[in-house]
Amino acid sequence: MRKTAWGAFSAAASLLVTVSPADAQNAVAAGAGQLPAVTVNPPETRPRNRTKLSRPEQTARNPSAVQSSAPTPPQVSGGVTSGTASAGPAYLQPAAASAMTVTGAEVNARPFSRVGEALEVVPGLIITQHSGEGKANQYFLRGFNLDHGTDLAISVDGMPVNMPTHGHGQGYADINFLIPELVRSVNVRKGPYFADQGDFASAGAVAIDYVNGLPENIAELTFGSFGYRRALAAGSTAVGAGTLLTAFEGIGYDGPWDVPDNVRKRNGVLRYSQGTATDGFTLSAMAYSNGWNSTDQVAQRAIDQGLIGRLGTLDPTDGGTSSRFSLSSNWAHSSEYGQSKINAYAVNSSLRLYNNFTYFLDDPVNGDQFSQMDRRMVYGLNASHAFDLRVAGIETQTRVGLQARGDDIRVGLFKTFQRETLSTVREDSVREGNIGLWADTTARWTDWLRTTVGIREDYFAGRVLSDTPENSGNAQASMASPKAGLVLGPWYRTEFYGNAGYGLHSNDIRGATITVDPIDKVTPQDRVPLLVRSKGAELGIRTKAVEGLTSSLAVFVLDFDSELLFVGDAGTTEASRPSRRVGVEWISQYQVLPWMRLDLDLAYTRARFTDFDPAGNFIPGAPAWVASGGVTFGGESGWFGAFRGRYFGQRPLIEDDSVRSQASLIFNARAGYKFDNGLRLQLDVLNLFNARTNQIEYYYLSRLPGEPIGGVADRHVHPAEPLAVRLTLAGRF
Secondary structure, three states: OOHHHHHHHHHHHHHHOOOOOOOOOOOOOOOOOOOOOOOOOOOOOOOOOOOOOOOOOOOOOOOOOOOOOOOOOOOOOOOOOOOOOOOOOHHHOOOOOOOEEEEHHHHHOOOOOOHHHHHHHOOOOEEEOOOOOOOOOEEEEOOEEOOOOOOEEEEEOOEEOOEOOOOOOOOEOOOOOOOHHHEEEEEEEEOOOOOOOOOOOOOEEEEEEEOOOOOOOEEEEEEEHHHEEEEEEEEEEEEOOEEEEEEEEEEEEOOOOOOOOOEEEEEEEEEEEEEOOOOEEEEEEEEEEEEEEOOOOEEHHHHHOOOOOOOOOOOOOOEEEEEEEEEEEEEEEEEOOEEEEEEEEEEEEEEEEEEOOOEOOOOOOOOOOEEEEEEEEEEEEEEEEEEEEEEOOEEEEEEEEEEEEEEEEEEEEEEEEOOEEEEEEEEEEEEEEEEEEEEEEEEEEEOOEEEEEEEEEEEEEEEEEEOOHHHOEEEEEEEEEEEEEEEEEEEOOEEEEEEEEEEEEEOOHHHHHOOEOOOOOOOEOOOOOOEEEEEEEEEEEEEOOOOOEEEEEEEEEEEEOOOEEEEOOOOEEEEOOOEEEEEEEEEEEEEEEOOEEEEEEEEEEEEEEOOOOOOOOEOOOOOOEEEEEEEEEEOOOEEEEEEEEEEEOOOEOOOOOOOEOOOEEEEEEEEEEEOOOOEEEEEEEEOOOOOOOEEEEEEEEEEOOOOOOOOEEEEEEEEOOOOEEEEEEEEEO
């Protein structure tokens, strides 16, 4: 879309919005202290391009889009939830063809090998893993390689999962603490079109809500291939005027790798709720810890030369530990003045990773293993109020909201040998905060026309205290983002949608204060903008014209002024180039019989850098084609099961597209029986046809012993796990 068109849209949205948020720039303390001030480049300023062979985890970490506006399904039990939908008529909610809500029952009806893959209920979302079972997953959506979560905003119980200025990458989103059996709903929205979504949501937002109670207590035991074992106990009981929900999960797993993963995962939830979704509250405590070894991606030539097997490792001491402890509360109240909601949370998280991606490229003697450390406290508040008005005979609903978050972070990067520290690359103390003010108004003009206009203002500020004083400083930036949406219909049970909006993407604040290379302390480094502009649009249609069939088609475009990333294994920030993605997504669900449902999702995206560079304009890691589909069957008792396939298309691995990844096609299956006495016996078969494919592929320089000092450019792969079976015995009482 041309710049003039975007300017016109911005002006129109500013005029149409009913409620404008106040200026937020004085609401967050910058923590200036005595540190040197930092002048942050305006978001429109594009940093200079750097064309070079990518190192691991330096491939473009690109934003992608997900967002939701479908009505929330009924709760399992009473109590307010953390969902973002405001009270009011369903037709007054913002809508897009790609928006949807998935129930917890649908999530748990699918077989998956790791908890992160449960999010593949989001159409077009691919979840992979390249380094152990405790690290955040790799996410791919709408032609984006989202790395470990950059620009895919994930929340659980109203708490954001993405972490800014993280030791292993901006927006790091570790979902390993999720317990699938507690999921009530997954609300999905794609695109920067929704005023209540800010940072990390330009590409999309996935909001996961837990149940407040269970109709029956649950006890489960699972045993499977490669040393997999899992135990789950969950239940709820009446306490006073409310409900107390408790759950505990323990997982152990070695995996098929030559060096066992030795996963040691513990997870717990304690939740008290009272009242209803519109007048009530919840108070939740969660605890999670994990430790593991990891077989990282390995050089393909090491496998081809017989130095290691396909499931081998080049550094058996890689691995990590992580933990997460949180306390959150949700409160809702309805009155003649509208619907109010408040969500508050505090999170303590820690991560220590040991990785070696390049082997002996930088240090021919000790090797290139490095450790990344991230410890933080996160505090936040989300508040919103919705009220209905009739203006000149037109029904409207207006929502206003405030979002505030603060992170107190200790982050470091260290050179290690077999998990022993050799030296410190950099270590920083960071305080970072942001405030977002937002408002939107939805108006129903006729029986077949409704519109939504909104705007949000985001303000970011922070302070970096670095072990290299030249890299210390303060940074702050703000950005306004107008949004708009249009819904036409229904005609013949069919609606048409149009959405457009501006979004943003924050970058590691250390990149906004850096002046010298943290390794040699001398080489000048360019600072980068703290905030980067995105803008997108979508046209779509959803129809239920055929009985039992729900089908939607969306065509979208998403632009970024610059895709910036912090390079975790080098301790510096580098800027990638401006980009555009244009794509189409088709989603269909067909209820064949009351006990059988078919679904098929198919998406294609053309992802390109939009500036000229001799290196090429393909975006490394960006998939063009993705697809998934399957059949699910079963009822309250008797036989049940599922059969599902997932296609992950080829991706360019370097800018000129001369090196491409494999495509992968993996099938999972489930069969089981539910007895009338509450017992359930279930068999999952993962990678049913034992496909010898890869979870992830990169292309970069590395060096094995005896190779040239300059290294060798090669594919680096993490194979998909071979066929595995898991048997579950569960009881409900």
